[in-house]
Structure formats: C-alpha cells, structure tokens
Amino acid sequence: MQHILALDAGTTGVRALLVDSAGCVVALAYRELETSYPHPGWVEMDPLAIAAGALEVAARCLAQARLQASDLAAIGIVNQRATTIVWERASGRPVHPAIVWQDTRTVERVEELVAQGVFASSMASATKLEWILANYAAADPQSLCFGTVDSWLAWRLSAGGLHVTDSSNASCTALYDPFGDRWDPAILERLRVPAVVLPEIRASSEVLGSTSRAVFGAEVPIAALAGDQQAAMFGELGFEKGAVKATLGTSAMVDVHLGAAPVLSTRGAFPLVLWKIGDRIAWCLEGSVVTAGASVQWLRDGLGIVASLEESSAIAQSVADSGGVWALPALQGLGTPHMQPKARARIGGMTRATQRAHVVRAVLEGIAFRISEVVETLVEDSGVDLPPRLRVDGGAAANDFLLQQIANATGVPVERPACVQASALGAAFLAGLAAGVWKDTTELGSAWQSGGVFEPEWAGDERERRVRRWQALATPSRQELAD
Numbered sequence: 001m002q003h004i005l006a007l008d009a010g011t012t013g014v015r016a017l018l019v020d021s022a023g024c025v026v027a028l029a030y031r032e033l034e035t036s037y038p039h040p041g042w043v044e045m046d047p048l049a050i051a052a053g054a055l056e057v058a059a060r061c062l063a064q065a066r067l068q069a070s071d072l073a074a075i076g077i078v079n080q081r082a083t084t085i086v087w088e089r090a091s092g093r094p095v096h097p098a099i100v101w102q103d104t105r106t107v108e109r110v111e112e113l114v115a116q117g118v119f120a121s122s123m124a125s126a127t128k129l130e131w132i133l134a135n136y137a138a139a140d141p142q143s144l145c146f147g148t149v150d151s152w153l154a155w156r157l158s159a160g161g162l163h164v165t166d167s168s169n170a171s172c173t174a175l176y177d178p179f180g181d182r183w184d185p186a187i188l189e190r191l192r193v194p195a196v197v198l199p200e201i202r203a204s205s206e207v208l209g210s211t212s213r214a215v216f217g218a219e220v221p222i223a224a225l226a227g228d229q230q231a232a233m234f235g236e237l238g239f240e241k242g243a244v245k246a247t248l249g250t251s252a253m254v255d256v257h258l259g260a261a262p263v264l265s266t267r268g269a270f271p272l273v274l275w276k277i278g279d280r281i282a283w284c285l286e287g288s289v290v291t292a293g294a295s296v297q298w299l300r301d302g303l304g305i306v307a308s309l310e311e312s313s314a315i316a317q318s319v320a321d322s323g324g325v326w327a328l329p330a331l332q333g334l335g336t337p338h339m340q341p342k343a344r345a346r347i348g349g350m351t352r353a354t355q356r357a358h359v360v361r362a363v364l365e366g367i368a369f370r371i372s373e374v375v376e377t378l379v380e381d382s383g384v385d386l387p388p389r390l391r392v393d394g395g396a397a398a399n400d401f402l403l404q405q406i407a408n409a410t411g412v413p414v415e416r417p418a419c420v421q422a423s424a425l426g427a428a429f430l431a432g433l434a435a436g437v438w439k440d441t442t443e444l445g446s447a448w449q450s451g452g453v454f455e456p457e458w459a460g461d462e463r464e465r466r467v468r469r470w471q472a473l474a475t476p477s478r479q480e481l482a483d
Contacts, residue, residue, distance in 0.1 A: 002073040004432045005061065005220075007054050008424040009149045010228060011035070011080045011100060011250040012297065012395070014050060016057035017424035018065050021073075021437050023447025025419050029060035036097070041104040043332070044097035047085045050149060051156040055216070069218035075157070075211065076224035076431030078231040078423045079149035080250075081172040084128035086136070086197070087152070089145050092160060096136045098149070099128040101172075102251075102290060102332040104341045106131050118190060121270070122333070122341040123288070124174035130191040141194040148173065150225040151199045157222065159212035166204040166225040167281060171273040176201075178262065178273070181281065204230070204275040205430040224430035228423040229253045229286060230274050235426030236391045236417065237448050239441050242384050246371060246406070247423065248396035251335075252292035254374045256382045258283040265381040268339035269374075275430070285382045287336030287374035291345070292367050293396040295329040299363060305356040313401040316361035323358040324349040327366035328474035337377040343476055361401075368405035369470045375410050389415040389453065393422035400454075407454040411463050418449040 001020050008015040012035075018027040031053045036044045062069065082101035087094045099105070106127035113120040113127070120127060129146055147155065148169045154162040170176045170183070175193065177184035183198050202208055204226045210219040226234070232247045233255055241259035246252060255274070262271035262283045274282040291298075299306045306312045326349050328334075333341035347359065379386055390412045396402060397420040407414040419425055429447070432438050458466065 002437050003065070003067060003071060004074050004076060004428045004435070004437060005058060005072050006076045006078060006424040006428040006431070007058060007153060008228070008421065008427065009050055009054060009077070009079045009153060010423075011083075011102070012293065014053040014057055015421060015424055016054070016061035017421055017428060018061050018067070019425065019428040019432070021432070023429070023444060025425070027061045027064035028421070029057040029064065031057050035100065039105070041107070043100035043103040045083070045100055047087065047094040047098045047152055050098070051153060054153055058216075069211070069216050069220055072218070072220045073437050074207075074221045074223035074431040074435035076226070076427030077150050077153050077222065078226050078228050078427035079153070079169070081148060081169055081227040081229070082123055082125045083149050084125045084132065084146070085149065085152045086129065086132045086144055086146050087155075089143050092155065095144065096132050099132065103128065104333060107341045118187070120174055123290075124172060126174035126187065126191055129175075129193060133193065142196050144197050145199070146197040147199050154208065154222055154225065157211045157216055158209055159215050161212065162209045162222065163199045164202050164208050164225065165199040166202055167273040167276040168204055168227040168230040169225065170201050172227055178271075181276070203277060205277045205434045207434050221435055223434035224427050226275060226427055226430055229255055230272070230284065231424075231426035231430065232393050232422040233257065233274060233284065233426065234429055235422030235424070236393060237444060238391070242387065244378075244384070244387055245391045245393065245422070246375070248292055248392055248394040248402070250292065250294045252289035252367065252371055252374070252396075253286055254371065254378055255284045255286045256378050256384050258285055258382060263382050265377070267337035267377050267381060269336050269378055269381055277433070285378055287378050289329070289367065289370040289374060290333050290335045291329045291331040293394070295331060295363050295367060296396070298331055299360060306360060309396060309399055312360050312364065313399045315357050316364050316401045319355070319357040319361060322362040322365060323354055324351065325354055325358045325362040326470055326473050327359070327362040329363060329366045329370060336374045338475070340476075346474055346476070348473060364399070364402050365405050366470070366474065367402060368409040369467060369474070371406050372409035372467055386412055389413045392416050393420050395420065403454045404457070407456045408458045408463065409467060411456050411458070411460065413456065414454045416451045418451040420451065
C-alpha cells in the first residue's frame with residue numbers, strides 16, 4: 001500500500017499526517033509553535049522553528065507507522081498563507097522573523113495604496129515584503145529569496161533546490177496577476193519588489209522536485225503545494241461549484257467554490273485561486289473571522305481561565321446561558337464584512353455575578369455570530385445557495401459547543417468530518433493525484449466520513465433576534481473605529 005505524507009504548517013503549530021492509498025489516516029503528529037508579539041499588532045514566528053518542527057513531526061509520524069522516508073510515494077505541503085519570509089539565497093538564513101498574515105504593522109501603508117486605487121490588504125504578503133526589503137534587505141536583492149511558508153519548506157526540504165509556490169498561495173500575496181497566473185509587474189514596480197526574489201508559480205498538484213536525502217533521509221517527490229483554506233476545500237471533497245466549507249483554526253475562514261470564474265465582493269470577501277490542476281484554475285470567494293481558535297488560545301494563555309480548547313466546550317456548557325455577557329473576538333482586527341484591521345476585541349455585559357464560564361461561553365458564541373456574518377455575506381455576494389449542510393473542519397471543529405452555536409447562528413446544519421484536519425488531508429489528496437496514487441478525484445469519494453451533524457436549535461425569528469442583538473451590542477460604530 002502506498003503512503004503520502006502531508007506537512008501542514010499552520011499559525012498555531014505544525015502537523016504531519018500520513019495517508020494510505022485508501023485515503024485513510026494511519027498516523028498523525030503535531031507540535032505547537034511559538035508566536036511572538038513584539039509590539040501591538042505585530043505577529044512574528046521563527047522560520048527556522050517552523051522548518052525544524054516540520055522535520056520533527058514528519059519523523060514522529062513515520063515512526064508511528066513504522067515506515068521510512070523512502071517508503072513514501074509523495075509529500076504534500078499546506079500552509080498558513082501570506083505569512084512572509086525572506087532569506088539569503090546562499091546560506092538559507094532568514095533575514096528577519098516571519099511576519100505572520102495577521103500582523104498589522106503595514107496597515108497605514110495598505111490604506112495609502114487603497115486610496116491610490118491599488119488593491120492591498122493588511123492580511124496579504126505584499127506590504128509585509130515591502131517592509132522587510134526596506135528595513136532589513138541586503139544591498140543586492142538578487143541574494144535574497146521571498147516565500148510564503150510553502151516556499152520556505154520546499155526550499156528547506158530540497159536543500160535549496162526548489163524555490164516555488166503554487167497559484168493558490170500566490171493569489172493570497174496581493175502580488176499576483178489573476179489574469180495571467182503570474183506575478184504582477186505593475187504591483188512589483190509600485191512596491192519596489194525585484195522579481196528575482198519571487199518563487200516560480202506552479203500548479204497545486206504537480207511533481208515539483210524531490211526532498212534532499214541529506215535533509216529528509218530519502219529523495220521523495222514533493223507533489224503538492226496549497227494554501228490551508230484551499231487544501232481544506234479539497235480535503236472536504238468540495239470539487240464542484242457551489243461547495244461551501246468553514247475551517248475553524250487560528251482564524252475561521254469560509255469559502256465558496258465559484259467554479260472557473262472569480263466573483264468580486266465589496267464587503268471584504270476576496271476572490272482567490274482555489275487550486276490549479278493541470279492548466280485549469282478553480283476559484284473561490286473567501287471571508288474571514290480573523291480571530292477564532294486564537295480567541296480560545298488567548299483565554300488559555302492570556303487569561304488562564306481554560307486549559308485547552310476541549311475544556312472550553314465543557315466550561316461553556318456548565319452554565320445555561322452567558323448571563324448577559326457578550327464578546328466580539330477581534331483580537332487582531334475585524335474581517336468580513338467589516339474589514340477593520342484596527343478594531344479590537346470587546347467583552348461586555350458583565351456584573352458581579354459573572355463567572356469564568358459566562359466569559360468562555362460568550363467568546364465561543366461571539367465566534368459563531370461572526371461566522372454567521374461571514375456566511376451571510378458570501379452567500380449574498382457569490383449568488384450561491386447554501387448547501388443543505390455546512391461542512392466544517394480544523395482544530396476547533398472538535399469543540400461540540402462551538403459547532404452547535406454555529407448551527408444556531410447560521411440556521412444551517414453543521415457537519416464535521418471524522419478527520420477534522422481537512423487541510424492536511426487535502427494536501428495528501430493533491431500530492432497523491434500528482435504521484436499517480438489516485439487516477440482522479442472520483443477515487444477519493446469514499447475517503448470522506450462524517451463525524452457528526454449539529455442541527456439548529458433556534459427557529460428563524462429567534463435566530464434573527466439573537467444575531468441582531470449581538471451585532472447591536474458588539475459591533476463597533478464607525479465613529480468608535482475612527483477614534
């Protein structure tokens with residue numbers, strides 16, 4: 001039986017997932033990574049720790065399955081998107097910590113570009129790369145390489161032999177020309193980014209090269225690169241136009257499969273390349289809840305009132321309601337449909353009777369209400385009807401209370417897969433297709449298994465009343481944001 005290894009480098013940690021040719025997960029390993037916040041709004045990670053973590057979890061995963069690197073048919077890489085890494089071409093040494101996609105240090109520059117009619121986003125790579133090149137670059141830009149985390153891992157695994165990305169990751173940088181599937185020369189000129197630092201854009205499912213024997217222990221085909229959200233759609237088997245999924249990770253991202261043509265939104269949803277297979281590109285429309293699982297991480301690390309994501313579900317259910325407490329999970333700004341990177345989190349409605357369970361419950365409810373806003377925006381802007389069930393995945397999809405609240409707030413049954421790590425599963429599927437483990441996507445149909453369905457508990461009028469009440473309490477006004 002052939003095996004494919006997926007490496008999933010997320011914002012919170014790095015994961016390895018081993019899949020056999022029947023599509024079954026046979027081993028899984030995870031390591032949490034440290035994130036630093038050197039200034040308000042700044043979010044950084046150590047690129048070398050990301051690479052070391054990927055090698056560590058890969059080794060643990062192979063050991064669990066009693067396999068060697070030489071036993072693998074292929075490797076797929078999936079990653080947090082738009083996180084920006086610049087390194088020296090000769091030595092492979094990063095010139096600066098990775099600037100994470102959530103980082104808002106360039107928000108003023110983004111506003112300046114938008115005022116000039118240039119598309120920009122504080123969550124994209126473009127202005128982060130401009131900032132590093134302006135502040136830390138060597139005199140000779142030809143000595144540097146830029147990449148998102150997929151490019152960085154491909155470079156490290158191949159000992160510098162591969163400097164590549166795929167169309168899905170490229171489309172998240174704000175440096176991409178969607179009409180030519182290339183880097184946009186006009187944007188590069190505007191931001192003073194030399195083309196020589198950029199990786200080659202390739203397909204999402206394609207044998208790109210091989211790992212280095214010295215680094216990985218064997219020459220294994222690197223056969224897939226994909227952004228985490230796009231890979232999750234593939235892992236959820238959302239191959240057709242109209243498919244909808246929500247990934248509940250550090251952030252919560254909702255995607256609608258648009259088919260062969262992009263759709264524009266004026267409310268903070270972005271058309272992105274879903275994947276490129278062969279010469280065919282599929283598109284999605286994506287909306288974001290910038291701080292989702294990270295809100296629970298903050299309850300754990302910042303306030304110390306929960307020990308884990310799993311415990312937060314039980315704590316929230318230990319009280320009948322939030323006791324009037326409400327929360328807006330905007331620790332790194334507000335995404336769709338508000339697009340206010342300067343917005344900050346809010347917790348209100350507390351009294352002397354408020355307990356930690358009320359706060360935990362209110363934060364989880366706030367995540368669900370934000371997801372309902374994003375789903376409503378995407379459905380209206382894409383013209384796609386919601387499917388009978390909303391499929392969810394990601395680490396926070398293990399939280400039963402949160403999934404029930406999402407079903408309540410959206411009014412749609414929520415279904416999670418048996419394997420909630422759909423991003424890693426999608427990367428394995430994409431790599432297996434390129435390596436010939438599967439002939440086409442029809443062979444993957446039996447690989448997906450349901451892990452349970454959560455039915456809405458609120459009637460339509462009650463749902464509308466609760467959502468609008470939360471919005472009235474939690475959403476900051478334009479004046480408050482300006483102040």
